[in-house]
Amino acid sequence: MQRFIAALLAVASCASIAHAQSSEPASTSPPLTLERALALAGAAAPTLEAATAGVRAAEAGRTVAGYRPNPSIVAETENIAGSGQYRGVRSAETTAGLAFPIELGGKRSARIAVADAIGNRARIGSALAEADLRLAVTQLYIEATAAERRLVTAREQAGIAREALRAAGVRVQAGRASPLEQQRADVLRINAETAVERAQRLADVARDNLARRIGQPVTGVLDMAWYDRVEGYGPAQPIAPAGTLALAAARADATSAEAQVRLARSQRIPDVTLSASARRLEATNDVAAVFGVSIPIPLFNNGRAGVTQARAQSDQAQALRRAAELDTAQDIARAQVEVANAATSARNASGPALASATEAARIARIGYREGKFGQLDLLDAERTLSETRTAAIDALATYHDAKARLERLVAAAPSREENDR
Numbered sequence: 362m363q364r365f366i367a368a369l370l371a372v373a374s375c376a377s378i379a380h381a382q383s384s385e386p387a388s389t390s391p392p393l394t395l396e397r398a399l400a401l402a403g404a405a406a407p408t409l410e411a412a413t414a415g416v417r418a419a420e421a422g423r424t425v426a427g428y429r430p431n432p433s434i435v436a437e438t439e440n441i442a443g444s445g446q447y448r449g450v451r452s453a454e455t456t457a458g459l460a461f462p463i464e465l466g467g468k469r470s471a472r473i474a475v476a477d478a479i480g481n482r483a484r485i486g487s488a489l490a491e492a493d494l495r496l497a498v499t500q501l502y503i504e505a506t507a508a509e510r511r512l513v514t515a516r517e518q519a520g521i522a523r524e525a526l527r528a529a530g531v532r533v534q535a536g537r538a539s540p541l542e543q544q545r546a547d548v549l550r551i552n553a554e555t556a557v558e559r560a561q562r563l564a565d566v567a568r569d570n571l572a573r574r575i576g577q578p579v580t581g582v583l584d585m586a587w588y589d590r591v592e593g594y595g596p597a598q599p600i601a602p603a604g605t606l607a608l609a610a611a612r613a614d615a616t617s618a619e620a621q622v623r624l625a626r627s628q629r630i631p632d633v634t635l636s637a638s639a640r641r642l643e644a645t646n647d648v649a650a651v652f653g654v655s656i657p658i659p660l661f662n663n664g665r666a667g668v669t670q671a672r673a674q675s676d677q678a679q680a681l682r683r684a685a686e687l688d689t690a691q692d693i694a695r696a697q698v699e700v701a702n703a704a705t706s707a708r709n710a711s712g713p714a715l716a717s718a719t720e721a722a723r724i725a726r727i728g729y730r731e732g733k734f735g736q737l738d739l740l741d742a743e744r745t746l747s748e749t750r751t752a753a754i755d756a757l758a759t760y761h762d763a764k765a766r767l768e769r770l771v772a773a774a775p776s777r778e779e780n781d782r
Contacts, residue, residue: 393584394584394587398498416480423473426469426476433460438455456641475621479617485774496766506585510754514754522546591760605774606774607685618674625668626668629664635652703760704760725743
């Protein structure tokens with residue numbers, strides 16, 4: 362009789378699982394991969410638009426920096442509105458001409474150097490925006506895939522809880538168990554179905570957040586094979602911070618600050634303004650040429666304070682660059698350790714530990730149906746399986762997140778050729 366009941370429960374379990382699988386619509390569309398999500402996000406990211414606009418502004422600033430000062434039109438009228446013979450405009454003398462400012466001290470080349478440094482920093486900022494966007498989208502994708510996996514696990518646990526409730530009902534009806542077992546199994550079923558509702562809401566929110574970032578709804582399946590894949594990670598090889606975006610940005614800031622020092626020094630040298638005009642003499646109706654030279658006197662502001670300020674800012678930028686080298690090296694080393702530890706945890710949690718917990722739960726279910734194990738043994742095995750599945754999902758999410766953060770830290774800076782383009 363016990364074997365017949367156990368066989369009947371096994372058939373019912375297989376039938377319910379087959380019905381659940383057949384009730385789920387089969388998706389024929391390819392899964393939304395991470396690379397596809399990154400491509401979609403790049404086409405709709407306002408941060409990249411802002412970075413691109415910054416690059417265009419820097420290029421326009423480079424053009425402006427290369428311009429020479431504009432000439433000025435000089436016009437003046439003398440000997441008017443006076444007394445005697447200078448009453449009215451009878452003795453007016455009008456002078457009209459052009460004034461040409463001449464920059465001295467290498468101001469134009471210094472401006473161009475500053476503009477070039479700013480343009481280089483803007484291009485590095487654009488690359489930083491792309492790297493930050495990649496990290497953000499990757500983390501959202503990890504969150505969405507982890508939520509999907511938790512939802513699948515919650516549904517499986519709910520199905521197991523329903524089967525356990527049916528098994529407990531059969532045992533109670535056969536007089537082999539107390540009605541308390543059926544009540545306890547019903548409570549577990551209710552909790553499992555509640556967990557499914559929570560997991561469904563979290564999965565919907567994760568998909569919505571990913572959809573906002575990529576600019577289109579996420580309705581298809583996600584790349585679960587990517588989520589389950591843990592790449593082999595041997596002993597961490599030291600990664601030098603040279604060539605990374607973080608260090609390139611600090612170096613670009615230092616270069617820009619040094620160019621500002623050169624510009625401040627050039628501004629200490631006064632510019633000369635040359636003028637050439639023609640004057641009409643009212644008394645004789647003759648015209649005479651007038652030439653002039655204008656040289657400012659640096660009496661109050663001789664530019665020394667500006668140079669001091671620029672030099673202090675350059676020293677600050679150099680110190681921040683050295684600090685960035687130390688911080689980046691430490692962050693990379695720490696991230697490598699986190700990736701290695703997360704990979705080990707993910708392999709163990711989703712490998713031997715999960716297989717052992719799954720087998721133990723399977724044996725406990727069979728033993729409970731055949732009356733060899735008590736309900737407490739079954740509940741303990743199911744709880745261990747649920748915790749192991751959750752730990753495996755969390756470990757995989759931690760691994761992918763740590764790997765994404767490491768890739769962000771070691772992202773390569775654009776080359777000089779790319780900067781020139």
